[in-house]
Amino acid sequence: MRQSKLFTRTKKEAPADEVSRNAELLARGGFIHKEMSGVYSFLPLGLRVLKNIENIIREEMNKTGAQELFMSSFQPKENWEKTGRWSAMTDLFKVSDSSGREVALGPTHEEIIVPILKNYVSSYKDLPVAVYQIQNKFRMELRAKSGLLRGREFLMKDLYSFHASQEDFENYYEIMKGAYRSVYERAGIGHLTYLTFASGGTFSKYSHEFQTITPAGEDTIYLDEDSGIAVNKEVLGGDVLDQLGLKKEKMVEHRAIEVGNIFDLKTKYSAPFNLVFTDEKGEKQPVLMGCYGIGLGRLMGTIVEVLSDDKGIIWPESVAPYRVHLLSLGEGEILREAEKVYEKLRAGGLEVLFDDRAGVSAGEKFADADLLGMPYRAVISERSMKEGGIEIKKRNQEKGEVMPLGKLVEILNA
RNA sequence: CGGGCUGUAGUAUACCGGUAGUACACGUGCUUUGGGAGCAUGUAGACUGGGUUCGAUUCCCAGCAGCCCGACCA
Numbered sequence: 001m002r003q004s005k006l007f008t009r010t011k012k013e014a015p016a017d018e019v020s021r022n023a024e025l026l027a028r029g030g031f032i033h034k035e036m037s038g039v040y041s042f043l044p045l046g047l048r049v050l051k052n053i054e055n056i057i058r059e060e061m062n063k064t065g066a067q068e069l070f071m072s073s074f075q076p077k078e079n080w081e082k083t084g085r086w087s088a089m090t091d092l093f094k095v096s097d098s099s100g101r102e103v104a105l106g107p108t109h110e111e112i113i114v115p116i117l118k119n120y121v122s123s124y125k126d127l128p129v130a131v132y133q134i135q136n137k138f139r140m141e142l143r144a145k146s147g148l149l150r151g152r153e154f155l156m157k158d159l160y161s162f163h164a165s166q167e168d169f170e171n172y173y174e175i176m177k178g179a180y181r182s183v184y185e186r187a188g189i190g191h192l193t194y195l196t197f198a199s200g201g202t203f204s205k206y207s208h209e210f211q212t213i214t215p216a217g218e219d220t221i222y223l224d225e226d227s228g229i230a231v232n233k234e235v236l237g238g239d240v241l242d243q244l245g246l247k248k249e250k251m252v253e254h255r256a257i258e259v260g261n262i263f264d265l266k267t268k269y270s271a272p273f274n275l276v277f278t279d280e281k282g283e284k285q286p287v288l289m290g291c292y293g294i295g296l297g298r299l300m301g302t303i304v305e306v307l308s309d310d311k312g313i314i315w316p317e318s319v320a321p322y323r324v325h326l327l328s329l330g331e332g333e334i335l336r337e338a339e340k341v342y343e344k345l346r347a348g349g350l351e352v353l354f355d356d357r358a359g360v361s362a363g364e365k366f367a368d369a370d371l372l373g374m375p376y377r378a379v380i381s382e383r384s385m386k387e388g389g390i391e392i393k394k395r396n397q398e399k400g401e402v403m404p405l406g407k408l409v410e411i412l413n414a
Numbered sequence: 415c416g417g418g419c420u421g422u423a424g425u426a427u428a429c430c431g432g433u434a435g436u437a438c439a440c441g442u443g444c445u446u447u448g449g450g451a452g453c454a455u456g457u458a459g460a461c462u463g464g465g466u467u468c469g470a471u472u473c474c475c476a477g478c479a480g481c482c483c484g485a486c487c488a
Contacts, residue, residue: 013427037479090487110488263488362449363450
């Protein structure tokens with residue numbers, strides 16, 4: 001991508017109404033654009049990050065055997081009345097059409113997926129089933145805040161699993177724990193993300209959250225550094241610590257952001273819709289459920305909170321919009337040389353953002369490269385040419401190194 | 415949803431009861447290229463409604479919007 005053609009531009013100043021680090025940097029870089037409180041559009045650079053995150057999650061979910069589908073955002077009121085959540089869920093968006101008929105804008109999809117599965121699940125032979133989607137959710141947050149960390153409209157991966165027995169559910173639940181672990185590792189925040197015990201739903205004593213340690217977090221967790229297990233402050237009392245064999249004195253308090261959660265739903269949603277199966281003995285049994293969520297925008301915001309410095313974002317290679325940011329410092333011969341390099345890198349299958357802008361100072365190009373945060377910065381200038389090639393520097397390193405083009409391609413393809 | 419703060423060009427801001435200044439960005443011309451360049455020049459602005467006043471962007475009230483604190487967050 002040629003930066004001269006990119007319709008977005010970087011800004012020196014952050015918007016006055018953004019306070020959080022993730023929103024400041026993402027807005028300055030032109031990754032996102034705020035439409036209203038808690039609602040953001042994703043611009044070309046931001047969308048590339050979001051899609052990379054989406055693909056990581058999709059791959060890991062597929063590995064567990066889950067099947068992807070796509071459910072509607074408009075949801076029948078009757079379904080929500082059946083589970084009691086039409087009135088109980090305070091942040092449910094309700095909209096009505098011109099005839100006055102009310103529908104919900106989906107904040108989650110238990111009320112949709114369970115009736116769908118009623119059409120297809122009738123025997124123990126039909127179980128287990130796991131389905132997921134990556135889709136926009138709507139929640140009337142009374143106070144949206146912290147940029148991408150708490151929004152009213154946001155992209156979410158929600159997965160629902162259906163089981164004939166508690167044992168089968170627990171087996172899958174453990175598989176999902178591993179899948180989530182892999183998602184955070186691949187997204188570059190694994191080293192700061194911990195499995196955390198949290199308060200559960202009505203039927204389940206605990207649920208699990210994945211919490212990433214950052215001062216920007218809204219939750220307080222207590223981490224046992226030896227085991228890597230954390231407990232949310234909201235359930236710290238009681239007998240949780242005893243059950244886990246942890247000692248309060250040994251645990252360290254941290255602020256953290258919830259980047260995912262997994263729940264044991266038991267029959268909470270299968271029961272209202274009478275989702276049952278016939279077991280081997282010919283008897284009807286309720287289907288057991290689990291649900292598992294990851295907010296993609298929140299994950300993106302968390303990455304920025306955790307992986308950035310005072311100059312800008314430091315994208316992990318796995319989610320960066322482009323792998324290399326190629327800067328041409330100068331015009332004429334320098335620019336022509338840079339064009340050749342750009343074509344060669346692209347021919348080698350590399351994703352390159354090429355700062356080919358004319359009349360932009362070297363300082364501004366460097367500042368933009370730091371702000372936008374591609375993992376590698378490659379510079380072609382009079383100086384680099386004199387020294388025999390291209391200077392390459394990793395975003396997270398201070399010093400670069402000048403090398404011939406061939407070696408650059410080799411390193412970047414490694 | 416309670417409390418507080420704030421609404422001025424695309425962005426960030428300044429001043430002011432007598433119709434608004436600066437910087438960035440953008441346009442034009444020339445000069446510049448290793449850490450957000452220089453000179454010249456141009457375009458562009460008071461959230462909405464009501465009130466007070468000779469006159470309101472400025473003061474008052476309401477609405478709307480945004481942010482912060484709290485409550486809430488399967």
